Amino acid sequence: MAIFLIVICVFLLCQFIFTIWNVKQFPTLEPVSSPSSDENIPLSILIPARNEEKRIEACLQSIVNQRVLPKELIVLDDHSTDQTRAIVERYAKTYPWIYVKSGKTLPQGWLGKSYACFQLAEEASSNWLLFLDADVRLKTGAVEAVYKQLCIQKTGMLSGFPEQKTGTFLEHLVVPMMMFTIGCHLPVKWVSTSNNPHFAAAHGGFIAIEKDCYLAVGGHEAIKDSLVDDMALARRVKQMGYPFTLASIHPFVYMRMYENGQEVWEGYRKNIFPGVNRNIALLSGVFCLYTILYLAPVICLLIALVQVDFTNICLAILCYGLGVSIKATIDIENGRTSAMAFLLPLSILTLIAIGIASIKIGLKKEGYVWKGRRYE
Structure with missing residues (x-):
């Protein structure tokens, strides 16, 4: 022994x-001490939402509270049966740069989130697209810090893992294991320096991608049947030779992915094998x-x-x-x-x-x- x-x-x-x-190899988002302009920056924040009445308002509020605002925020109501749409419409009345769109019927061969993101990208008018999940919250200064990094990068894709808030015991046990696996096994330095798609990781709750790059790699249409759409998109970006950054974003972004043990079990069960x-x-x-x-x-x-x-x-x-x-x-x-x-x-x-x-x-x-x- x-x-x-x-x-x-x-x-x-x-x-x-x-x-x-x-x-220590994760690139970090740098805070911007004083925003240089009062104008909305050329960034489209895109949020797919399906029955998110418990989460969407806090997400929207964290965005409208930013010191610098995006050019537009578009929420796709993906056939919600709760008050998701009504909550977004209330914000849209106050903030003219917020829009809510109705999701189309899911076509054969598509998975729900990928089709929602595909529709959002078609609606977006900015050079940079930032896909957020409804349970993501932006801390003060997040928008300008993200945009500063995007301007340096110029094209390609940026993703990162938000700070994970946990409440129930199973959340405490399981949710942080996502970063444990990456920290132990993924050479972070090679994520940015190698075009090998095996050295890729992304979080679907926070994906920024330049629109020309998005179109060139086929967008969500190219990964329409992938259960782990974030990883699939990251691999396509790297395969096509575009820059890809996996950044440390937790000082600016946080989320609570699941709210009880059942959601943890079902969410991870859906993702681990695929x-x-x-x-x-x-x-x-x-x-x-x-x-x-x-x-x-x-x-x-x-x-x-x-x-x-x-x-x-x-x-x-x-x-x-x-x-x-x-x-x-x-x-x-x-x-x-x-x-x-x-x-x-x-x-x-x-x-x-x-x-x-x-x-x-x-x-x-x-x-x-x-x-x-x-x-x-």
């Missing part, structure tokens, strides 16, 4: 060193690696405690501590508390359980259910 734990320690130490370096292109070998390999690195030391610790094996107790605790340190580093870098890092083994177990459920649905072709729609 001691040799096994020593090997894990070495791997985790290397992972820890890589993670510390990797999370997110690796339904590659069972890859996902199984990741889960095996996580089991060895983060779960096995806990099991070894329990065995060592029963056997009163002081050496193995110390080695197991060291492995556990390194795993916690990796998780804490990533959490802190993304504006979160490090307290939940101590529950990393439980987070790993939960993630694996959701992943298995995702694989099961994918293989049986039962279809993933999200917001009243079924996706194959």
Whole structure:
């Protein structure tokens, strides 16, 4: 057992060193101390909304509270059956640059969000398109900070992971694991410097893309049947040789993706297996690696405690501590508390359980259910 734990320690130490370096490679949005103009900037903020009455108002309010306003904000009401449209129309009466459009009937072969974004892009009149989810909130100075980076980049795509607000226990356990996976395994520096589409990550809640680039890569029409549309769009941008930036945006943007455990389970179940292109070998390999690195030391610790094996107790605790340190580093870098890092083994177990459920649905072709729609 001691040799096994020593090997894990070495791997985790290397992972820890890589993670510390990797999370520092994210480009950061720079704040603008004093906006240079009172005019609306040439940016179209586009929000697909389907039954978002609980979220859309806070999103809109965070935008109208900005010091610098976008040229236009367009919300696509995607056949909502609640008060989503009425809320947006109320804002549109006060702010003439806010518009609400009715979504068309979903055509055969399209997924709902991609078709909504496609319609929004057709309506937009600015050079830069910023797709936001209804649960995204912009902090003060976000619009000018984003636009400053877009002007430097000139074309291509920019995305980033908002600060994740969590409330329920399952949210605390699972939602931060998205950034844990990226921080541990995706060489962030290569996201911007390599055209290899494998080095890509994006968050569908925050995607800025230059309109000519969007049209050149085929927009959402080219990825109309992709469940993980954000990753698919990012890969197309990189394949076509356009600049792509995965930035640290959490100082300016935050969101609460899910509001209860059921939403966490269904949301991640929908994304995990399709997110690796339904590659069972890859996902199984990741889960095996996580089991060895983060779960096995806990099991070894329990065995060592029963056997009163002081050496193995110390080695197991060291492995556990390194795993916690990796998780804490990533959490802190993304504006979160490090307290939940101590529950990393439980987070790993939960993630694996959701992943298995995702694989099961994918293989049986039962279809993933999200917001009243079924996706194959």
